[in-house]
Amino acid sequence: MAKQEDDFKKVISHAKEYGYVFQSSEIYDGLSAVYDYAQNGAELKKNIREYWWRAMVQLNENIVGIDAAILMHPTTWKASGHVDAFTDPLIDNKDSKKRYRADVLVEEYAAKIETKIEKEVSKAAKRFGGAFDKKQFLATNQRVVDYQEKAASILKRLGRSLENEDLADVKKLIEELDIACPMSGSKNWTDVKQFNLMFGTKLGAAAESAIDLYLRPETAQGIFVNFLNVQKSGRMKIPFGIAQTGKAFRNEIVARQFIFRMREFEQMEMQFFIRPGTQNEWYEKWKENRMKWHFSLGMGEENYRFHDHDKLAHYADAATDIEFRFPFGFKELEGIHSRTDFDLGSHEKFSGKKLRYFDPELKDSYVPYVVETSIGLDRMFLAVFSNSLKEEELENGSTRTVLKLPAVLAPTKAAVFPLVKKDGLPELAHQIIDDLKWDFNVVYDEKDAVGRRYRRQDANGTPFCITVDHQTLEDQTVTIRHRDTMQQQRVAISGVKAIIAKEVDMKTWLMKMG
Numbered sequence: 001m002a003k004q005e006d007d008f009k010k011v012i013s014h015a016k017e018y019g020y021v022f023q024s025s026e027i028y029d030g031l032s033a034v035y036d037y038a039q040n041g042a043e044l045k046k047n048i049r050e051y052w053w054r055a056m057v058q059l060n061e062n063i064v065g066i067d068a069a070i071l072m073h074p075t076t077w078k079a080s081g082h083v084d085a086f087t088d089p090l091i092d093n094k095d096s097k098k099r100y101r102a103d104v105l106v107e108e109y110a111a112k113i114e115t116k117i118e119k120e121v122s123k124a125a126k127r128f129g130g131a132f133d134k135k136q137f138l139a140t141n142q143r144v145v146d147y148q149e150k151a152a153s154i155l156k157r158l159g160r161s162l163e164n165e166d167l168a169d170v171k172k173l174i175e176e177l178d179i180a181c182p183m184s185g186s187k188n189w190t191d192v193k194q195f196n197l198m199f200g201t202k203l204g205a206a207a208e209s210a211i212d213l214y215l216r217p218e219t220a221q222g223i224f225v226n227f228l229n230v231q232k233s234g235r236m237k238i239p240f241g242i243a244q245t246g247k248a249f250r251n252e253i254v255a256r257q258f259i260f261r262m263r264e265f266e267q268m269e270m271q272f273f274i275r276p277g278t279q280n281e282w283y284e285k286w287k288e289n290r291m292k293w294h295f296s297l298g299m300g301e302e303n304y305r306f307h308d309h310d311k312l313a314h315y316a317d318a319a320t321d322i323e324f325r326f327p328f329g330f331k332e333l334e335g336i337h338s339r340t341d342f343d344l345g346s347h348e349k350f351s352g353k354k355l356r357y358f359d360p361e362l363k364d365s366y367v368p369y370v371v372e373t374s375i376g377l378d379r380m381f382l383a384v385f386s387n388s389l390k391e392e393e394l395e396n397g398s399t400r401t402v403l404k405l406p407a408v409l410a411p412t413k414a415a416v417f418p419l420v421k422k423d424g425l426p427e428l429a430h431q432i433i434d435d436l437k438w439d440f441n442v443v444y445d446e447k448d449a450v451g452r453r454y455r456r457q458d459a460n461g462t463p464f465c466i467t468v469d470h471q472t473l474e475d476q477t478v479t480i481r482h483r484d485t486m487q488q489q490r491v492a493i494s495g496v497k498a499i500i501a502k503e504v505d506m507k508t509w510l511m512k513m514g
């Protein structure tokens with residue numbers, strides 16, 4: 001656990017030191033769970049957004065993208081169920097005065113049991129070597145079987161109590177498991193209460209006539225209320241999808257873990273409108289498609305897993321998370337939800353407007369069903385950033401810090417260095433930049449010895465460094481160094497663009513989705 005915490009602290013400090021993420025309003029001591037993206041962070045975030053948008057909108061003939069407003073008519077949130085049901089169960093510790101999500105306290109307890117199982121598995125794998133059969137071990141080792149049953153029964157009881165709104169039983173469970181406040185160790189808990197996560201605001205200047213609004217807690221509703229507008233203006237035929245990226249706001253009770261859980265964050269969502277009865281088929285297709293998108297970035301297939309929901313949100317008939325191995329363990333990165341006709345049906349009722357589709361094949365009209373894919377852009381940023389940050393031991397015994405970002409997402413694609421600050425080398429380096437800048441983000445760096453400049457760019461995540469030296473003046477060649485392998489090649493200046501393009505071309509990366 002200490003190593004995990006240490007690794008995570010390194011991620012946070014690296015993000016600040018290299019201009020990726022800053023605490024919001026830091027000069028005023030910051031605002032809890034609100035962050036700003038800095039010069040490199042804004043580029044990485046933009047590239048992730050584009051990688052998602054192209055995969056969704058450009059590569060699918062039947063998906064279009066929109067950009068709906070953050071502020072919406074207040075009835076939207078009555079219809080969507082957020083006013084009544086977008087709550088988390090909270091509990092306070094009376095001694096430390098710290099507030100927690102009651103369900104998260106219990107889930108973390110169960111996760112600790114799962115960690116014990118993983119430890120038993122790795123001990124046994126070492127003991128049995130090549131003959132180890134993990135499946136058989138999980139089914140037959142009595143201690144592990146007991147652990148699995150304990151974790152499952154805790155989560156089942158939690159799921160049942162939450163579904164039945166039995167908050168007294170959630171508190172009883174916390175007491176029975178002897179869960180203590182992680183900050184103080186105290187077990188002096190208040191009752192569990194429901195807490196609505198939406199931020200309220202006002203529309204209008206005069207206090208008496210101002211209308212109460214909410215900042216949207218998800219982007220999805222901007223898509224639902226526009227369903228018919230898009231379908232008619234785009235002459236869309238079911239099945240079709242509407243995609244959108246944009247800010248969402250949640251007054252999270254537990255807002256720790258850096259940009260994993262924020263109060264202001266960005267979502268990338270796609271609602272796929274389908275014929276009722278076909279939801280299972282589309283749910284499976286989108287699960288597969290989204291996992292392929294993740295795998296295409298080459299961050300290790302073993303770092304992803306599906307986690308099906310036991311407790312379904314008020315709108316869903318099936319739901320799964322794509323979980324990623326963050327520095328603090330496997331956690332939700334993306335949700336895939338079969339939302340039935342709940343949202344469109346409810347907006348029909350509340351607005352009094354028909355939100356139906358006439359299906360020319362069936363010669364009938366119906367309220368379409370929806371399968372949604374919903375990923376947090378900030379969470380994806382954290383997944384990419386934390387997975388890429390490595391400390392490497394080099395052959396000469398020294399270490400280097402390198403940010404091995406997928407090259408397609410790297411904020412800066414190349415840095416150009418003159419070997420020395422004289423003899424016309426800086427001018428030549430600038431000429432190379434002037435040529436490359438039309439295709440890529442490139443930077444100039446002349447400070448310090450070349451070795452230190454390499455290290456700086458490694459830590460920054462720049463895939464290529466190009467060095468201009470005296471030989472360049474004679475034969476128009478430069479050295480190009482690759483971040484991950486540290487290999488250097490001597491190449492003609494005229495060939496540099498193609499070398500960079502081959503590694504960073506979005507099409508090539510997206511084609512890995514198959």
Ligand code: GAP
Nearest residue numbers: 218220260261262265333334335374375376379
């Ligand atoms: N429209 C469905 C929806 O909003 P969700 O599971 O509540 O579903 C989807 O959110 C995704 O949004 C999550 O998988 C996560 O990546 C991201 N997300 C949710 N709350 C977040 C928060 N407070 N901070 C950062 N990302 C968040």
